[in-house]
Amino acid sequence: MSLETEFERVSLALENPFTIARGTQTHAENVIVRVTDEGGMTGVGGAAPSAHYGETADTVAAVMPDLLAAVERVGDPHALHAIESELRAVVEGNPAARCAVSIAVHDLAAKRLGVPLYRLWGLDADDAPATSFTIGLDETDRVREKAAAAVEMGYPILKIKLGTDRDRALIDAVRDAAPDARLRVDANEAWTPKEAVAKSAWLADRDVAFVEQPVSADDPEGLRYVYERSELPIAADESCVTAADVPAIADRCDIANLKLMKTGGLLEARRVIAAARSHGLAVMCGCMIESNASIAAAAQLAPLLDYVDVDGSLLLDEDPYEGVELSGGDVRLGEQERAGTGARLVPERTAEE
Ligand SMILES: [Mg+2]
16 A cells, blocks of 8 residues: 655634734634545645744645655555554654544545545544634624624623733623523633632623633643632633543533644544543543634534534635535534545635636
8 A cells, every 4th residue: 555645734814813812813823634545535634833832834844854754654544543643753742743644544544435534433423512612812793792702693601801901891892692502711821820719600690501721721720719719610721632631620610621623633533532532531622723624523522522613624715625514513424425524625725627
């Protein structure tokens, strides 16, 4: 067997500038990977590098030739474990870069078998929870408008970014615009432990479901302080990068939030889920701002999750790839007719090329 590989950088404009406690982005720099077998069948994956975890499109592009050479050396797209460990042997860090390759190979393996990836994993499409839709930080009136627009688009669960001195005004504005929405909150490490406890009590009164990463990942004792006193469940995102982090967060949060771009591959993502379950944690899968080249793969994990936050492609102005249908927030795996992750170039674009 032999495999051919290629990669391409894409700069994807966002529909609106996206702001969290750490900063603002207007574009998502993604890297698309393709792995093709002897019969001309192609698997696609994507990297959405995050500077917070030390990656940029430049670092992804820099290591990609070595990663793709490793895939070609293994040569067998069904040798998923061998490929993922070979990728880790080639570059130790660079999780988004490795993840793009892992996704492309999984996509190809499932396509060759003629099944959607979730079916290859033996999962039931009916078990997929609905995804949340994220509202970034903005002027209070804009947040109100965005929440109203999200409800208008049919999204029943909103994830609200906080971590400002206007947090209460922002939630009041969202509740005003979306009285029936299920709300989740993400502070992206911005609160002090005492502030997090006080805000969680206030948020509990506004019927918020849980708080994500209230305090710095560099402050594990602060996370424990919040967990022991918070009126709301606590999700760990920046504090939970790979499966090896799960034991250390198990006694200081309720929910482990994995992201493909942190784990470095789909096998490691499933290890995070298994490790979290074995420690009695609930599991969520989030994302970066990503093309469907990678979001479609995250959606395949949905039946294994308690909470789904895979709206990365929905925040793009235009995604060159389509993936799993997410209209109304439902992760419609059962409607997926395509084998693999379901990612493919949007047909109009294929026709243009
Ligand atoms: Mg988060």
